[in-house]
Amino acid sequence: MPLQALIIDDEPLAHEVISLYAKDIPFLQITGHCYQATEALEYLSRNNVDLLFLDIQLPRIKGLDLLKILKRKPLVIITSAFGEFALESFELDVCDYLLKPFSFERFLKAVTKAMEQHRLQQPVETPIEKATPDQLFIKTDKRFVQLEMKDIFYLESAGNYVKIWTKDEFLLTPRTLTSFEEQLPAGDFIRIHKSFIVNKQHVDYLEGNMVVLKNGKTLLVGKNYKNAFKLI
Template identity: 45%
Template sequence: MIKCLIIDDEPLAREVLESYVADLPSLQLVCSCSDALEALEWINKKPIDLLFLDINMPKLSGINFFKSLSKKPKVIFTTAYADHAVEGFELEAVDYLLKPFSFERFVKAVNKVQLESPDTPHGEFIMLKADKKMHKVSHDQIQYFESIGDYVKAHLIDKTLIISETLRKLEDLLPASFLRVHKSFIISIDRLEYVEGNQIKLGETKIPIGQSYRDQVNKILRK
């Protein structure tokens, strides 16, 4: 469970974030604060894993507030002004959300957060939207992803999810233990049994290696 804190001086912006957080089972909202000074009291009281931090606030900006923290949690900056993006990423922000942002964009940002958690095997998971639900899927439950037209099939150990996502976006969210081997396939390297010719064996499935991916696949698998 990721313990998070919202800091935003706009009531409506806080309400939107609170509803988004409530819809993700991997997130636990510790507090929703209207300014950085109020948030500082909570940070000193309880461990916080992730901040949703507005940049333009009275008294103390989100950027200066984050710089002042001796122990910095992971941070996702939220703002209506795009010109702060560079400074936000210089502070190693997980992501930068430009208001107004959709729930899908919010989920994409949260998916980038990699935390060690006793509730998640190896502390690694991804949130996948399927059947109008957000599924928390541990990386070690995934065998491979298969692109089917406008959708992607997530082949898990015990089931298959049909998700409205692209392989390109999934590549950005997944760790190095996953490998794009074909224009239509991303595999879990941990599930790979063997490579034979231009095919990869995963359990009962054989995945083709695309010609344009062959050199990169061979390079990575020989490490």
């Protein structure tokens, strides 16, 4: 099934270019057009969207501020004429950053990357890979492993994989950190960085912008996740 995409940009020409490019990509379908963030918020509340093409310089609410508002955001490709927001954008887990004007080849590369991430986020078609209140089943090395929630210290993003750390070792699974964030019980597991989710029961203490775990591991808190301190 094609990626269902929404364009959010205040420039009509940007909509035309992206729509034109999308016509030549069979796994991409443009399903909506919004010209400001408030319009996009309403659209997203009523429609299922897999991917956003998001401009940064929007009227009233800027593109990156919109991402911070969304509780559950689709995959995001930034399309901007300004390169100085790239670092902040990737802190918000965007798939890619397209600097206007961009070629079809560069657009295709970004969309292909988004499609790969989308596929990784889809549940494996087996009843075993699900979370229960006490256990998590994950796929690793072509087999399924059952983990007790209480034994998981933290999860670490590793490209298209996630390392699930117990006290002294980790298991590698082909999924995204965001998919685990949506699956794990929010009262026990807290996202503290674009690369880390921690199990609250294994937090020893907080110091500055660091979380120290009971096994001695020290994890950095991302600047966009400072509110996580209030939950630990």
